[in-house]
Amino acid sequence: MMSGDTTFEQMYEAALAREPSRPAIEFQGQWVNWGQLRRLAAQVDALVAHSGLDPRAPIVFMPHNRPSAAAALLAMLMRSRTLSMVYAFQSPVAIGRDLTRLAPALVIASGEVFTPPVRDALAAHGAAAIALHELDAAPVAGLEHCGDATLVSATARPELQILTSGTTGAPKRFGMTHDMIARHVVGANKNYQSMDDAFS
Numbered sequence: 001m002m003s004g005d006t007t008f009e010q011m012y013e014a015a016l017a018r019e020p021s022r023p024a025i026e027f028q029g030q031w032v033n034w035g036q037l038r039r040l041a042a043q044v045d046a047l048v049a050h051s052g053l054d055p056r057a058p059i060v061f062m063p064h065n066r067p068s069a070a071a072a073l074l075a076m077l078m079r080s081r082t083l084s085m086v087y088a089f090q091s092p093v094a095i096g097r098d099l100t101r102l103a104p105a106l107v108i109a110s111g112e113v114f115t116p117p118v119r120d121a122l123a124a125h126g127a128a129a130i131a132l133h134e135l136d137a138a139p140v141a142g143l144e145h146c147g148d149a150t151l152v153s154a155t156a157r158p159e160l161q162i163l164t165s166g167t168t169g170a171p172k173r174f175g176m177t178h179d180m181i182a183r184h185v186v187g188a189n190k191n192y193q194s195m196d197d198a199f200s
């Protein structure tokens with residue numbers, strides 16, 4: 001049984017602390033191990049801190065289905081960050097429009113997302129941006145730091161703001177607190193013998 005006072009953030013941290021050589025994710029026929037994920041998660045965490053982001057500020061996350069996105073997600077959830085999802089498969093103009101409306105302080109996405117329209121939308125209100133490449137992350141040139149004009153739009157509790165499918169209209173944003181995620185992933189009673197049981 002897991003300890004009743006174990007936090008979900010500690011569970012993420014424990015997952016990243018697994019044996020480095022242990023396989024974690026198979027992607028395009030090759031295995032990425034936990035050591036590689038941990039290094040990238042630490043890199044993303046350091047870049048977020050370096051950007052000057054207020055700990056309460058939501059981060060816009062535009063993941064592709066890649067190991068780098070999984071590592072970045074673990075890094076941010078481990079720090080109890082609020083994440084607001086934006087679809088990465090939209091056109092650059094549509095992404096730029098979403099970012100102008102959301103006015104985030106920081107965006108994390110795959111490198112190819114940061115086209116001129118997207119970069120212009122971020123620069124217009126002083127946002128920072130972090131690009132994910134394979135198993136590496138780097139600040140987007142010219143968008144390394146959050147500007148003084150970026151506003152904090154904090155939620156009462158950290159949450160993951162996902163989008164509905166949009167089949168009956170424009171996608172709507174739906175917030176799931178970290179506690180809600182824990183109940184779905186770990187189980188309300190945390191009836192697992194180890195961290196590996198929870199994340200296997």
